[in-house]
Amino acid sequence: DIQMTQSPSSLSASVGDRVTITCRASQSISSYLNWYQQKPGKAPNLLIYAASSLQSGVPSRFSGSGSGTDFTLTISSLQPEDFATYYCQQTYSTLSFGQGTRLEIK
């Protein structure tokens, strides 16, 4: 099974900051990598699919990159509504999620 490891596990940042979250796969997954945002008490929301494609309706300050084993999610300028938990997910083989990165207000 493919293990997904996110770093950091938690992160404090301020409105306007540029933030990067990393996801590493235990083996190559090509570009079969998605990113989700989850706010407390809500279902996850798809942000990025296929490593770098922006889901319809998602603000352009979100971007994704990477292939193989190393991937990043970048928020170019944090907005108040972006403070949430972010998960990566691989769909190359048996589906799996990362452990999550909690983004908090500094």
Next chain:
Amino acid sequence: QITLKESGPTLVKPTQTLTLTCTFSGFSLSTSGVGVGWIRQPPGKALEWLALIYWDDDKRYGPSLKSRLTITKDTSKNQVVLTMTNMDPVDTATYYCAHRRLWTGTFGSDFDYWGQGTLVTVSS
């Protein structure tokens, strides 16, 4: 417009079998490439994928719970049912169903629409 909604008991006793129903609209599970998955999240913890059923009735299960899970579909009712046997307090979680979207030209996919989730508590 795609919507999904989970339903089932909010409280089950240890050793009982949990049955959850996902009722959806806005798509057909008979359309090639489409699937519905179940994902759970214990309080304060990460997402865990449980099971997925495809338009052609192919089924996939997460490795850690495979022996306890069964996923079925009723295309005429637009429903997917997940059963989990031998429930334990550690299975207390919010259970989500989600629409699986297949990317064009590849086998890659994502969950682009999710239900609101249903909290299931396992306690005697």
